[in-house]
Amino acid sequence: DYNDDTLAQTSGMVVQHNMNAINAMPANVANGNGGAISNNYVTISDVVTPAELSVSGSEFSGNTARNYGGAIDNTAIAYITNSTFTANKQTNSNYGGGALSNRADANYTGVMTITGGTFSNNTSVMRGGAIYNAGDLTVTGVTFSGNSADHSGGAIYNTGVATIIDSTFTSNTSTRGGALFNEGDKTLTVRAATKDSVFTGNNEDIQNRGTLNLQAVEGQNITFNGTVTNTSGTTNIGGTYDDNGTTKTYDGTVNFNNAVTQNGVNLNSGTIHLGGVNNILSGVTTFTVNG
Numbered sequence: 001d002y003n004d005d006t007l008a009q010t011s012g013m014v015v016q017h018n019m020n021a022i023n024a025m026p027a028n029v030a031n032g033n034g035g036a037i038s039n040n041y042v043t044i045s046d047v048v049t050p051a052e053l054s055v056s057g058s059e060f061s062g063n064t065a066r067n068y069g070g071a072i073d074n075t076a077i078a079y080i081t082n083s084t085f086t087a088n089k090q091t092n093s094n095y096g097g098g099a100l101s102n103r104a105d106a107n108y109t110g111v112m113t114i115t116g117g118t119f120s121n122n123t124s125v126m127r128g129g130a131i132y133n134a135g136d137l138t139v140t141g142v143t144f145s146g147n148s149a150d151h152s153g154g155a156i157y158n159t160g161v162a163t164i165i166d167s168t169f170t171s172n173t174s175t176r177g178g179a180l181f182n183e184g185d186k187t188l189t190v191r192a193a194t195k196d197s198v199f200t201g202n203n204e205d206i207q208n209r210g211t212l213n214l215q216a217v218e219g220q221n222i223t224f225n226g227t228v229t230n231t232s233g234t235t236n237i238g239g240t241y242d243d244n245g246t247t248k249t250y251d252g253t254v255n256f257n258n259a260v261t262q263n264g265v266n267l268n269s270g271t272i273h274l275g276g277v278n279n280i281l282s283g284v285t286t287f288t289v290n291g
Helices: none
Strands: 007-009 013-015 025-028 037-039 039-045 048-051 053-055 059-061 072-074 077-086 100-103 111-120 131-134 136-140 143-145 150-151 156-158 162-164 168-170 173-176 181-182 186-192 195-198 205-209 211-217 221-224 228-230 232-238 239-245 246-249 253-256 264-267 271-274 286-289
Touching: 048 077, 048 136, 053 072, 072 077, 077 100, 100 111, 131 136, 156 162, 181 186, 186 195, 186 221, 186 246, 205 211, 211 221, 211 253
Parallel strands: 007 037, 013 053, 025 059, 037 072, 053 077, 059 077, 072 100, 077 111, 100 131, 111 136, 111 143, 131 156, 136 162, 143 168, 150 173, 156 181, 162 186, 168 195, 181 205, 186 211, 195 221, 205 228, 211 232, 221 253, 232 264, 253 271, 264 286
Antiparallel strands: 039 048, 239 246
């Protein structure tokens, strides 16, 4: 029974559906960080190293944290695979991460990899309805729906380095960045690698104040059905990548079906499709085609 407490992670741990471990974390409450799990550091023989957390095929629902991470707070290394996060929440207006928080600074590692799974109806009273990222975050093949944050980043708030691959965002809401919010001088990459990345029904798909990279592999699409706003940042479309030692370009398509894009836009490779009725590139101060 983990109700009204947090599992403090201080060594290697696996949460997996086919083990006699924890595969459901319902309705836990933490006054600090990590409503269900707080993953941080372990000291062995006076050597401080980041703990490693692996979660697979698990469900986290109705958990609450006052500060960071309604379900899980990570300041070390975390791998989360094919898991479900539903109706978790974060309640202090100075922090963030309705379901997850991933944090790094001079003292913290903060590396999180999420593969598969869903985040739905998670909430934050401040930043990151589903995920607050201040570290190194990679998300692949995940569905985000109905998440919300009062201030910024209805699904994901990024103030670190975040790469979002082959994922979908539907009906997420926030005052700033209904689906994604990227803080100033930070890097957010949205990529369609093996399937399309689609944004639908969010009150704002992305608000960017740093560097936003939109990268679609040939034959794939990134589609924004809502607004994409650069309040003080730059959007880079396409570019090159390494494929087993071979340099290739992102030759896929980025679809702006109802987009407002301000400040600098750099088209490095691939195709921009400007669809919709109300479009499209409004207030663009620079539009540069490279190559």
